[in-house]
Amino acid sequence: MRRIRTRMGALGVALLAAAPLSLTAPATAAAPADVTVEEGRLTQTAPQEILRRSGFDAVELEFGRGLARVTTYGEARRYAADQGRALWRRAVDRAQGRGPDGGDLSRDDDRPLYWARLGMTRQLRQWQPDFALTESGRRALLGSLERGSRGEDSVDLPAGKHVLRIVVTGFDPFQLDADARRSNPSGAAALALDGTTVRTSSGRPARIETAVFPVRWADFADGTVERTLLPHFRRGPRQADLFTTISQGRPGRFDVERTNGAWRGGYPDNARESRTETVPIPAGVPTVRPQPQWTTTSLPYARIVAAGTGPFPVVDHTEVTEIPAGGTEPVDRPDGPTPGSTARAGGGGDYLSNEIAYRATLLRDAVRPALPGGHLHTPVLEFGPGNTDPAHGRVTDPDFVQHRVAITGQVRAIVTVAASEAAAVRDARG
Secondary structure, X not given: OXXXXXXXXXXXXXXXXXXOOOOOOOOOOOOXXXXXXXXXXXXXXXXXXXXXXXXXXXXXXXXXXXXXXXXXXXXXXXXXXXXXXXXXXXXXXXXXXXXXXXXXXOOOOOHHHHHHHHHHHHHHHHOOOOOOOOHHHHHHHHHHHHHHHOOOOOOOOXXXXXXXXXXXXXXXXXXXXXOOOOOOHHXXXXXXXXXXXXXXXXXXXXXXXXXEEOOOHHHHHOOHHHHHHHHHHOOOOOOOOEEEEEEEOOOOOEEEEOEEEOEEEOOOOOOOOOOEEEOOOOOOOOOOOOOOOEEEXXXXXXXXXXXXXXXXXXXXXXXXXXXXXXXXXOEEEOOOOOOOOEEEEEOOEOOHHHHHHHHHHHHHHHHOOOOOEEEEEEOOOOOOOOOOOOOXXXXXXXXXXXXXXXXXXXXXXXXXXXXXXXXXHHHHHO
């Protein structure tokens, strides 16, 4: 997920389907006062069909019935956390072929989780219990539900020297005002990979644990990335050996983003909010001072690019946009930033893709600089020919499914290449 610079010309036109450009946000109706912008989209036809065809259409009602039986705030905290985690497990199980499919929507689909979560938060936001519930208390319940249903609080890396430990993150669907049918292949990959094991080239098992983040500026400023990753970046028996944040990028290719910038470009998020500023670092988390303008990947990008991991080419992407030292205007640099420059876009742009890469690698630099990690952009997930018009198009088609499955398969292969390199380094150190 990235804000592509418009100088890309004709390529930029193709990206209108999935990645933010330097365009004015589409005009949209306001959400009712008692629901969020994201929850307000639930009434549209596409989300309702996605929920129905996946068997997730009853989630909101069942959650609401359970809420009605809650009698204390402590019980509400437990219920919100438990039901959030249950939704995450259900989505992971469906993606990985366990249990009933619930309908004819393909199992690899990430969208049922997104829309079902919004139904649950809508119920919780509108809930009027018999006991006193403050606004701060309600926010805490919503936060607990969000974290549980995103896998953020269930990353469970195993202990032991025999296994490699990997953390992978994805994102929600986004740009839904333009097309509510959209899926995010990074989120689909996270569901498909959570709790799975791959084998490195040396035969060592590598356990993958995943989480999915919201496309909202405010959540990032509040520290959702650092809160999720920090326990696994710290040294200990269950410390991560590798991480990669993942989002959707350009059509037809993967990008390993070399450099990340400390700048928010302001394109509206899923809540229709805009932020243009230096990336704010939340208080109370380890960080680097003074705040750097740039951070870099420590993924084995040369090995990944050369590995032949699947049908899409993989690019070592080095371009950034900077204000040079002593300058006042942004300049595009094909080979990374120059000394003393100010960030205006990392390789991943100036949207939340770049921001999660910046935050994760900045946290790495503060806690464990030798930890391999960085950001991977997937190809844009596109609907098939004849199904591109959101006004009349279907919520899925064979090309759409095939494309998403291929992306997920190649993500797994890329992560395996990176894990093999990390295992070789660890073995060399003894």
